[in-house]
Amino acid sequence: MLAVAVLAAGKGTRMKSALPKVLQPLAGATLVERVLSSCDALHPERRILIVGHQAERVERELQGHSGLEYVLQQPQNGTGHAVQQLLEPLGDFQGDLLVLNGDVPLLRPETLTSLVEQHRASGAAVTLLTARLADPTGYGRVFADAAGAVSAIVEHRDCNDEQRRNSLTNAGIYCFNWQQLAAVLPLLTTDNDQGELYLTDTVALLEPAMHREVADADEITGINDRLQLSQCEAVLQDRLRRHWMAEGVTFTDPASCTLSEDSRFGRDVVVEPQCHFRGASRIGDGCRIGPGCLIEDSLLGAEVSVVYSVLRQARVADGCAIGPFAQLRPGSEVGEHCHIGNFVEVKNSTLAAGVKVNHLSYIGDADLGAGVNVGAGTITANYDGVNKHRTVVGAGSKTGANSVLVAPIRLGDNVTVGAGSTLTRDVPAGALALGRARQLVKENWSGPAPNP
Template sequence: MLAVAVLAAGKGTRMKSELPKVLQPLAGATLVERVLGSCRHLAPDRQLLIVGHQAERVEASLAALEGLEFVLQQPQNGTGHAVQQLLEPLQGFSGDLLVLNGDVPLLRPETLEALLEQHRSRGAGVTLLTARLDDPSGYGRVMADASGRVSAIVEHRDCSPEQRLNPLINAGIYCFNWAQLAAVLPRLSSDNDQGELYLTDTVAMLESATHLEVADAAEINGINDRIQLAQCEAVLQERLRRHWMAEGVSFVDPSSCTLSEGSRFGRDVVVEPQCHFRGHTEVGSGCRIGPGCLLENARLGAGVEVLYSVVRDAVVGAGCSIGPYAQVRPGSNLGERCHLGNFVEVKSSSLASHVKVNHLSYIGDADLGAGVNVGAGTITANYDGVRKHRTVIGAGSKTGANSVLVAPIQLGENVTVGAGSTLTRNVPSGALALGRARQLVKENWAGPQG
């Protein structure tokens, strides 16, 4: 059996944030969500999150995760004290305990799988993850022999000058035999420079300790401040871009683009510079995105082109063209081969296939039939100051430039709206609708006299 415990009780003072450190965002997910996700494939029998600072806020953010148990550490007196809080909830548990840190979000699932496999194959009391760093300052040093047997871990502040020359560091990731660990946890002492209970002290108390050296030291990068958060973001973004390029996506300038973990791409997608993908965004095969686009929780069909535009919480059908400088807002659904041109905004609207809204228009809370052509400057006036109302435009209808459709209003099929009209009443199919003030011309006008 396997239990996973994630240490997530710390304040994260150096983040200088009202948000708990483990809830800081990284490529569209919080740090702690990434840590929990890294061990999901191991299918643990128990998942426990040790919380402390702003515990209620952390618990609320993860309430939707099924099977996650919360354990309160109060006060926070070191990593050993944190794991001591598991003695009661894991009483009677027989198996291994994987201990992770809530601020180490770059661990690969295959690394944890290898750690668990080595731990079990060697029958160790504990197996810890290690790395060799050019500059190991600040990390605990792992004292190990050539066979990988570990004798002790010494925190940096407690190291002698000779021990500080050791480049093998403790990553803070452990796999314990729970029965052995539970037997020694009560014996931990706070007789150290910080006056805390160190989990690392248990290594010397257990029957056997081994280590697994990680191949890529970037995996064990911890986050204590915003500089390290940005560094981890860069590593994760590079991973994501490399993954999708291997799957058939072309990034013209990869380093200028950012992705979320939930982004998905078809093949032969071309992403121009300065494009950003957030949330659960899906981009169909053959799309061309950018330059200068933001897509968030958007779903694009095949062959869509988006240029210098924003698409959020919307569905875009195959073959559509959007931009430049268009915004597709939440609740919008574009049928196949629609065209939104420059400075067009669409919000909470449904556009059937082959609709054209070429420039300088606002389509809000509206339903447009197939083949509707919206003239420049057309506005659906959807708000009466209290409530929103819908506009319905039938298939094949056309609006002239600078038209205002005051909702609620319905235009039938194949309606023509004259340029400059303001319409407040329904229009039947096949009609011409005009709503202009009569033009007045005064000849030989001298203008105001001074």
């Protein structure tokens, strides 16, 4: 059996944030969510979060994750003290305990799998994850033989000059035999510079102690401040871009683009500079995105072009052209081969195949039939000051420039709306609708008479 404990009690003072550190966002997910997802492949029988600072907020943010147990650490007196809080909830547990840190979000699932497998195969009391760093300053040094048996862990400040030349460092990730760990946890003392109980000190009390060296040192990077958060973001973004380029996506300027892990791309997609993908976006085969786009929780079919535009919770069918400078807001459903042009906003509307809205228009709470042509500056006036109302435009209809359709209103098929019209009543199929003020011309006009 396997239990996973995530240390998530810290405040994260150096983040200078109202958010607990473990709730800081990284590529679309919180730090602690990333840590939890890294051990999903292990299918642990128990998943425990050790919480402290803003514990209720952490629990609230994670309420969508089933099967989590919470243990309160109050006050926070070190990593050893945190794990001591498990003595009661895991009192009768028989198996291994994997201890993770809520601010170390880059661990790969395969790394944790190999750590647990090695621990079980070796019969060790504890197996710790280690990494070789080019600059190990500040990290505890791990001393081990060729077989991986650990003889000592020495904190940086306690190392002599020769010991500091050792680049093998402790990552703070452990797999314990729980029963053996539980026996030594009460023996920890605060006899150190920080006056805290360190989980590291249990390694000297457990035998045998083994280590597994991680191949990519970036995996064990912890986050204590905004700079480290940005560095982890860069590592994660590089991983995501490399993955999708290997799957057939072209990024013309990879470093300028960001992705979420839930975004998916088809083959032969081209992403130009300064494009950002958020949430569970799906980009179909042969799409060309950018430059300068934000696509969030949106679904794009095949061969869609989007330029300098923002799409949020929108669905766009095959062969559409969006932009430049268009915005598709939540609830936008765009049919095949539509054109949404410059400075057009669409919200909570359904556009059937072949609709063209090419310039300077607002389409809100509307249903446009196949082949509708929306003239420049057309607006659906959907709000009466209290409620939103719907506009329906039949197939093949067209509106002239600067038309206003005051909802609720229904235009039949093949209706023509004269330029500059404001319509407030339904229009039958095949009609011409005009709603202009009468033009008045005064010849030989010299202007208003001056005041006496």
